[in-house]
Amino acid sequence: MxxxxxxxxxxxxxxxxxxxxxxxxxxxxxxxxxxxxxxxxxxxxxxxxxxxxxxxxxxxxxxxxxxxxxxxxxxxxxxxxxxxxxxxxxxxxxxxxxxxxxxxxxxxxxxxxxxxxxxxxxxxxxxxxxxxxxxxxxxxxxxxxxxxxxxxxxxxxxxxxxxxxxxxxxxxxxxxxxxxxxxxxxxxxxxxxxxxxxxxxxxxxxxxxxxxxxxxxxxxxxxxxxxxxxxxxxxxxxxxxxxxxxxxxxxxxxxxxxxxxxxxGELVDEPTLAERIETAKRHARLMVEEYGEERGMKMMRRYLGWYVKGFPGAATLRPKLFKVDRLTDVDEVLGEYVAGMG
Ligand SMILES: Cc1cc2nc3c(=O)[nH]c(=O)nc-3n(C[C@H](O)[C@H](O)[C@H](O)COP(=O)(O)O)c2cc1C
Structure with missing residues (x-):
């Protein structure tokens, strides 16, 4: 070698x-x-x-x-x-x-x-x-x-x-x-x-x-x-x-x-769905800190669409994420999604 x-x-x-x-x-x-x-x-x-x-x-x-x-x-x-x-x-x-x-x-x-x-x-x-x-x-x-x-x-x-x-x-x-x-x-x-x-x-x-x-x-x-x-x-x-x-x-x-x-030289596990959701929420909070809630959430919509790529049922989840106006909407939409998976 x-x-x-x-x-x-x-x-x-x-x-x-x-x-x-x-x-x-x-x-x-x-x-x-x-x-x-x-x-x-x-x-x-x-x-x-x-x-x-x-x-x-x-x-x-x-x-x-x-x-x-x-x-x-x-x-x-x-x-x-x-x-x-x-x-x-x-x-x-x-x-x-x-x-x-x-x-x-x-x-x-x-x-x-x-x-x-x-x-x-x-x-x-x-x-x-x-x-x-x-x-x-x-x-x-x-x-x-x-x-x-x-x-x-x-x-x-x-x-x-x-x-x-x-x-x-x-x-x-x-x-x-x-x-x-x-x-x-x-x-x-x-x-x-x-x-x-x-x-x-x-x-x-x-x-x-x-x-x-x-x-x-x-x-x-x-x-x-x-x-x-x-x-x-x-x-x-x-x-x-x-x-x-x-x-x-x-x-x-x-x-x-x-x-x-x-x-x-070791592969780590990919993040779980729950971990990816937590990461998306952290990103959303940073967006709001940086740009305020109205602008930050508008900007965040696209990123949320990327975060849920590959999630089961992403096609029905995404349109809901594209409408979020407030940080609490993100929690709500993703919370409902996780509950629905249960
Ligand atoms: C949406 C988008 C925006 C980009 N903006 C820039 C940019 O501002 N400056 C730049 O040098 N490259 C830009 N690129 C090119 C990327 O930096 C990178 O070179 C390219 O996506 C290939 O890398 P990847 O296969 O890892 O995506 C952009 C690419 C995409 C998809």
Missing amino acids: SVSAHELVVGRRHAYIVGMRIGNLKLAGRVVCAPLAGISNRPFRVMALKAGAAMTFTEMISSEGLIRNQGKTRSMMAFKQDEQPLGIQLFGANPESMRRAAQITVDEFGPDMVDINFGCPVRKVVNKNGGAAALKDLGLTREIIAAVVEGAGATPVSIKMRTGWAGSSPVYLEAGRIAKEEGVSAVTLHARSKADGFSGKADWSAIKRLKEAVDIVVIGNGDVRTPLDARRMLDETGCDAVMVGRAAMGNPDIFRQMHHYLET
Whole structure:
């Protein structure tokens, strides 16, 4: 059995050394929570970190919105200590705006990392050359990276990218080299091209090639759903950490399961239905604390829908959860559901 630099053998089990570093940032694990627009807000991040995610990210923040001093943009960036380690993710296509945005981010908010979005496929973003569109012009990619590294000063900078704009012309190796040359501390690769959207399977072999080609911290991303997936991605690609997005929606416990498996080589039991309900209620309380009852509960409805995924009778439960207005409604609907199961 060969053992990589990240691993150790515990008894007869093969486990990962779970601590790692990104620049001057120390992480206690190798499973990080993905930036998810409209989803990875403060309550989501707290739930992920409490469960065992090694770090979290804000959803993508518009550099132009930030430098124009938009209140809404700033409210998406504010965070507290219990959300750290935290990366704030910026997007934009104008290097000077990105430099200023990185500077404001560091000076006013002080996150542990500044991340650049080179992966977003959404039309509103790519039409202005932001997100994955910046990968069409590696000269621009370099300018944006250099500008953010300068603006961020001593705070580590990471980039998060797809393999390229079109599947037929991947640029991630070149973009990774550029990132390294410009002083970036970590690269996250969502192993699909922009053209792939979310279809097909992520091509993890690209993550392996990136790790082999560029001497930089690589965070692998795409279709990691189970503890075994997390382990397999680390094993197959040699990446330093894995990032989990969709599998964490309505299931923050996935971070505990993955972290434990990597640390010990043992699978823990999945949470029971009652435990998942308790987790959903805790999440709902955090939503209300953060946004007030009216707004918080409206926002929470979608998350509740995710929490009950796979529950017996979820199809009849979900419409009731989509109508909750108050915290007590959540208790009531879920309480009735459990009683009905009895
Ligand atoms: C609803 C949604 C919103 C997303 N928002 C962002 C974002 O703001 N920034 C970003 O870099 N990636 C974003 N992504 C991409 C994810 O971070 C991640 O790269 C992708 O979902 C693949 O990982 P997964 O298979 O673990 O979900 C988003 C994905 C989804 C599904």
